[in-house]
Amino acid sequence: MKVCLLGEGRWGRAAGAILAENGHEPFFAHHTLATWPQAFDLLCLAIPVQHVRQTLLRVAAPPVPVVSLGKGLEIGTGFRVTEIVRDVWGSRPLAALSGPNFAAEILRGLPAATVVASESEELATRVQQLFHNRRFRVYRSSDLVGVEIGGALKNIYGIAGGLCTGxxxxxxxxxxxxxxxxxxxxRLGLRLGGRPETFAGLSGLGDLILTARSPQSRNFRLGLSLAQGASLKEALAMAGSVVEGVPTAASVHENPLFGDVKKPVADEIYQILFEGKEIRHSLLDLLEREAAPEGR
Incomplete structure (x- = not known):
């Protein structure tokens, strides 16, 4: 199968390497493209979430299924990547691939697992078969909302993990x-229609552990730098690439769809990043919250 990977970053290259290893024909297109360079059977979006809309607006919608490899929520709309695709290009088969996957380790051939979600069982199975092999195990799910929300929110909590370590x-x-x-x-995922078991899986708990505990995570490193006294501008420069937790924190803060769902950690991260709140004051505010049953 011929697969176009829109985006030439590390994760796009890692996905391309898996596809090539499985006998498919991946090729890359830069996000500044104006026309598609050749015909293809499947499109994978591997560009930062905040660039997805402007990129899709520049090119005609291809008549193929679209798979999101990105993790985040669009500022202004709160949309997941597949929602942005549907908003710009209209209804089409959509899927998202998400899990505890550091591109550098995948490129080194180390074992990993992930999950592909789609409202279409046929497409989920098709993408699963495309990517699955002995070193990269792919599970499938019909909970597209839950898989994308878990992948997005773990970026915020990755920053919190770095702060804690720092x-x-x-x-x-x-x-x-x-x-x-x-x-x-x-709680936040359920409000948007995700299923509870999804957040206990690879795209929820699995990705959270990876992102909030490892120095390989850009979100973790940003939190670590902030805790060690760097400004947000300095921490972003040290990260050397897009840190999705920063725009995702802004998107969650302004998203009315979350309503009155309690999100104290996300709220504190937002205040640290965008309102200049002192990190230790945020910590004290979290510790001094009223005692409550564990399920709340």
Whole structure:
């Protein structure tokens, strides 16, 4: 199968390597393209979420299914990537691939697992077969909303994990923080129509653990830099690439669809990033919240 990968970053290259290893024909297109360079059977979007809309507006919609490889929510609309595609190009078969997947490790041939979600069982199975092999296990799901929301929100919580490590709060605090982040992610995801079991899976808990605990994560490194005294501008420069947790925090903050769902961690991250709140004050505010049953 001929697959166009729109975006030539590390994750796009990693996805292309898997496809080539499985005997398919991947090729890359830069996000500044104006026309498609050749015909293809499937399109994978591997560009930063905030660039998706402007990129799609420049080119004609191809008559093929679209798979999102991105993780985030659009500022202004709160849309997931597949929602942006549908908004710009109209109704078409859509899927999202998401999980605890560092591109560098995949390019080195190390084992990993991920999940592909689509409202179309046929498309989910098709994409699963395209990417699945012995070193890259692909599971499938019909919960497109949950898989995309988990992949987006873990970016915010990755920043929180870096802050926790940078403040040297210890392993107990880290484990407690990630547990509460998972509960918060689940609440927010359920509000948008995701299923609870999805957030206990690869695109939820799995990606959260990876992003909020590893220095390979740009979101984690940004939180670490902030905790060590860097400004947001300095931390972004040190990250050296797009840090999706920053725009996603802004998108979650302004998204009315979340209504009155409690999201204290996301709220504190937003205030640190965009309102200049002192990190230790945020920590104290989280610790001083009223005691409540664990499920809340």
């Amino acid at each position: 403040l040297a709060l210890g392993e107990n605090a880290s484990a407690s923080l990630l547990t509460r982040c998972l509960a918060e992610m689940t």
